[in-house]
Amino acid sequence: MNRPLKIVYMGTPDFAVPPLISLHDHGYQILAVVTQPDRPKGRGRKLTPPPVKQAAMRLGDAVLQPETVRTDEFHQHMAKLSPDLYVVAAFGQILPQSLIDIPKRGSINIHASLLPRHRGAAPIQWAIIHGDKETGITTMMMDKGMDTGDILLMDKTPIGPTETAAELHDRLSRMGADTLLRTLQQMQAGTLRRTPQDPNKATYAPMLKKQDGEVDWQLPAEKIDRLIRGMTPWPGVFTFSDGMRLKIFRASVLDREVSVPPGTILECFPGELRVATGKGALAIKEIQGESGKRLPIDDFLCGCRLPDGTCLADLHDHKPPSFP
Structure with missing residues (x-):
């Protein structure tokens, strides 16, 4: 029987919580959870830990919150932990190749789109904005590019005609946990296959403002x-x-x-x-x-009465998001 994989988990928002919990539920060894620093939030600007930190503390994981992962100190700490694998889900920082290369079995990313479509920071939102009929979860091997690594597994789901980004987000976060588990199971069984992405089919989902x-x-x-x-x-x-x-x-x-x-x-x-x-x-x-x-x-x-004939209008000179 294969020993449990030793994993460093990297994630920050709510999307990354279900995969972390699922790893615990299935007996994987979490060496550390890396997440973004606490940030001011709400009207009172109270310093608030990110959702992944809150989940990790409930689970009893060691938590690291570097302002940047691009330091010798952080690099040395990861090397000392000697993980088998990084699992990354909406972490919020780009990992340099030197850091990606530390785990013995590589670094896996959970991405909320059908790659190579919607690479980038906001794939859930842009899938709806662009009128996609379906989306899904892709697990991939990480490299130094922005969501350019080899595809491992992909699970698809239709986008409902009235579904919001919030609703789709919650479905995809649960799917991400399931797709990750199947990816790790196939990795340990030696049946996992890597498929290079076609760069000619790539589209991008930049962060929204x-x-x-x-x-x-x-x-x-x-x-x-x-x-x-x-x-x-x-x-x-x-x-x-x-x-x-x-x-x-x-x-x-x-x-x-x-x-x-x-x-x-x-x-x-x-x-x-x-x-x-x-x-x-x-x-x-x-x-x-x-x-x-x-x-x-x-x-x-x-x-609040809005009479017929009232004109709702832009007040600012702005460029709306690009539509197909």
């Missing part, structure tokens, strides 16, 4: 809906009415002809908010005002 969420009403309703779903919960999609910032959480596409400028609120029944777009219209279902909370649209409109 807050300003990317500002609605361009010139876009078709379908694309705006995808933007809303892909950017919920972060960075969030927003627009303005008479200088008031409105954050949109859910909407649905209306297949109807419009003859008014994009961004114009259409005549509709009380308790509804329909907005003209570059093609078709959008029915807004959940919204939040500047000082309020997230509300169903009928509750919001009880306290």
Whole structure:
């Protein structure tokens, strides 16, 4: 029987928690958990440990939080631990090749897309924004490139027509744990195969910024809906009415002809908010005002009237995310 693999686990956000727990549940030896430093969070800017640190402490793991992994001290510490394997999931720092080469059996990354599509920091969000019908989890051997290593295993899942990035994130994090376990089992059995990525099929999923969420009403309703779903919960999609910032959480596409400028609120029944777009219209279902909370649209409109003909518009000169 193969001895348990000795693993250094590297991860930071909620996405990386289920794989760590799964490794414990299946008897793998965790030498250390490496995660990002505690950061200020919330209105009080209270110093808060990342989710992986919180999970690791509950599990009794040794936790390391280097500001950067690119130091001789960290390199020497990893070499002293002498791991069989790194397992990396949304860690947040790029590992240099000298660090990747330390484990005896290499370094495995859990990536939330069907590589080589959506390499980069925000694959879940961009899969929805670009209208992909499916996505999934890929485990790969790490190299010095950005998600360019050989593919090990890949599991696919459809993207629901109303699914948000938050909902898809939670499904994929659980899938990531399962795909990782099968990867390690095949590695120990000697049946794991490596498949080089085709660089000609690569696309990129760069980190999103807050300003990317500002609605361009010139876009078709379908694309705006995808933007809303892909950017919920972060960075969030927003627009303005008479200088008031409105954050949109859910909407649905209306297949109807419009003859008014994009961004114009259409005549509709009380308790509804329909907005003209570059093609078709959008029915807004959940919204939040500047000082309020997230509300169903009928509750919001009880306290904030938006008359027919009002134009929701951009206030800033911005470049929206690129759509296919």
